[in-house]
Amino acid sequence: MDRGEFERLALEQLDALHRMAMQISRRHDEADDLVQETYLRALKAADRFEDQGQGVRPWLYRILFNTFYTKRKRDNRGPTSVAEFFNEESKETQPAEPPPAWDLACFDWDHVDDRLKAAVENLKPEYRAVLLLWGIEGMKYREIAEIIQTPIGTVMSRLHRARKLLADDLAEYAEDLGVRVAGTNLTET
Amino acid sequence: MSDTPNNPQPGPDEAFDLATLIRCAADDNLSMAQAQALGKHLEAHPEDRARIDFERGLRDAVSAAMDTGPAPAHLRQAIESFIADSRTPDTVGPRTTRDRSFWSRSFLPIALAAMVLMAFGVTLMVSNQPAASTWNTGLSRNVTNWIQTEHKKCCESKEYREGKLNVTNVADVHEQTLRDLGAAPRRIQLDDAGYTFAGYGQCHIPGGGPSGQLIYMSNDGAGKPISLFVQRDDGQLNDVASKTDCLTNDQIFIWRADGLIYYLVSGPKSPTGEALKTLGAPSKQISL
Numbered sequence: 001m002d003r004g005e006f007e008r009l010a011l012e013q014l015d016a017l018h019r020m021a022m023q024i025s026r027r028h029d030e031a032d033d034l035v036q037e038t039y040l041r042a043l044k045a046a047d048r049f050e051d052q053g054q055g056v057r058p059w060l061y062r063i064l065f066n067t068f069y070t071k072r073k074r075d076n077r078g079p080t081s082v083a084e085f086f087n088e089e090s091k092e093t094q095p096a097e098p099p100p101a102w103d104l105a106c107f108d109w110d111h112v113d114d115r116l117k118a119a120v121e122n123l124k125p126e127y128r129a130v131l132l133l134w135g136i137e138g139m140k141y142r143e144i145a146e147i148i149q150t151p152i153g154t155v156m157s158r159l160h161r162a163r164k165l166l167a168d169d170l171a172e173y174a175e176d177l178g179v180r181v182a183g184t185n186l187t188e189t
Numbered sequence: 190m191s192d193t194p195n196n197p198q199p200g201p202d203e204a205f206d207l208a209t210l211i212r213c214a215a216d217d218n219l220s221m222a223q224a225q226a227l228g229k230h231l232e233a234h235p236e237d238r239a240r241i242d243f244e245r246g247l248r249d250a251v252s253a254a255m256d257t258g259p260a261p262a263h264l265r266q267a268i269e270s271f272i273a274d275s276r277t278p279d280t281v282g283p284r285t286t287r288d289r290s291f292w293s294r295s296f297l298p299i300a301l302a303a304m305v306l307m308a309f310g311v312t313l314m315v316s317n318q319p320a321a322s323t324w325n326t327g328l329s330r331n332v333t334n335w336i337q338t339e340h341k342k343c344c345e346s347k348e349y350r351e352g353k354l355n356v357t358n359v360a361d362v363h364e365q366t367l368r369d370l371g372a373a374p375r376r377i378q379l380d381d382a383g384y385t386f387a388g389y390g391q392c393h394i395p396g397g398g399p400s401g402q403l404i405y406m407s408n409d410g411a412g413k414p415i416s417l418f419v420q421r422d423d424g425q426l427n428d429v430a431s432k433t434d435c436l437t438n439d440q441i442f443i444w445r446a447d448g449l450i451y452y453l454v455s456g457p458k459s460p461t462g463e464a465l466k467t468l469g470a471p472s473k474q475i476s477l
């Protein structure tokens with residue numbers, strides 16, 4: 001890949017990188033610095049980049065997360081590395097309960113934005129990062145695992161558990177709306 | 190645990206509990222063994238499809254709720270300046286430490302480069318502004334990126350491609366798409382256009398209703414695939430866009446018909462004119 005093409009592809013990821021930077025740093029000024037530092041490092045290392053079929057996006061995200069957690073360590077605010085943060089000992093397992101089977105014709109997703117946002121903000125940071133890489137950036141488990149340097153099994157456990165927590169949070173809202181289980185009739189309830 | 194579809198034999202770490210299967214299905218992330226297990230379960234318990242729909246809806250809702258919008262303009266300008274600056278090493282002062290923000294470099298060359306870039310950028314924007322009807326299509330870059338990436342994965346990995354395609358008999362596609370999407374493409378066979386049907390499988394285009402992917406291989410011996418993604422039309426694209434026109438960036442062609450949104454994706458050198466005609470795409474094309 002030539003330099004011009006690399007720069008073009010890297011610049012295309014700016015919005016996505018800024019979005020993630022905002023989510024992990026929670027501050028505008030810190031997010032801006034984080035993104036700038038990410039591009040600085042990426043451009044310096046551009047000649048070492050090898051496209052393995054996923055484009056430049058996962059590679060840039062990996063630099064973003066590395067930069068963030070390196071700075072946290074320097075500021076004595078957190079663990080030493082991305083791997084350390086995401087692989088802190090955890091007893092998480094996959095949630096046993098499957099997602100709800102609501103009749104979604106009765107459930108308006110447009111009205112739960114604020115509720116969902118609050119629920120996501122309340123997630124533990126390691127859950128939130130994985131959820132956002134999945135939900136906003138549309139990444140597969142393997143891509144997420146490579147970015148945060150965590151086994152795929154751990155990614156799946158955290159992601160599925162985060163989704164269950166969100167579903168649980170929405171359950172009360174659904175009950176208030178009288179949302180039924182899909183396939184049931186009023187006469188059956 | 191497997192991340193991509195593989196052979197029918199289960200891997201040593203694969204999970205087969207319903208909760209995991211449902212969530213992985215919603216993510217298009219089942220191995221063949223898991224897909225078979227879930228398929229059997231759904232035959233006996235079709236009501237559990239609603240659980241998959243819920244997870245997909247949740248994903249879209251998270252995406253909508255947590256999207257913070259584009260990066261601020263000042264940040265974009267700064268990055269563009271920095272990129273331009275990095276091509277002309279003589280204008281960059283030495284960095285003394287790794288912690289030194291690039292703002293602490295000599296300001297004037299960066300400012301001058303930024304002004305030049307901004308003037309150039311404005312000129313480009315004015316000359317390249319597409320027709321007004323495409324500015325407000327409702328089509329997000331997220332969607333076009335996802336579709337191109339998915340098509341590319343299917344081109345590059347036979348294993349990935351074949352793992353997705355659970356319907357390989359073209360005679361079954363009409364019924365399966367009706368079941369999956371609530372509507373079926375009006376034409377499925379592209380033999381006259383030089384492409385042979387390879388298979389159909391469900392997928393999940395971000396931000397909309399259920400969707401599927403049909404893959405066709407070229408008959409010219411090069412075996413280049415094209416993908417026809419079809420998605421239930423829930424009005425995601427603004428009415429003015431693509432109802433009678435075909436939106437295109439030369440590799441994706443998008444139009445609406447039959448209660449579906451069609452996305453035909455090819456590589457840069459794959460001929461698609463006949464395929465578009467056969468599929469009934471509008472002849473007038475507007476660049477994205």
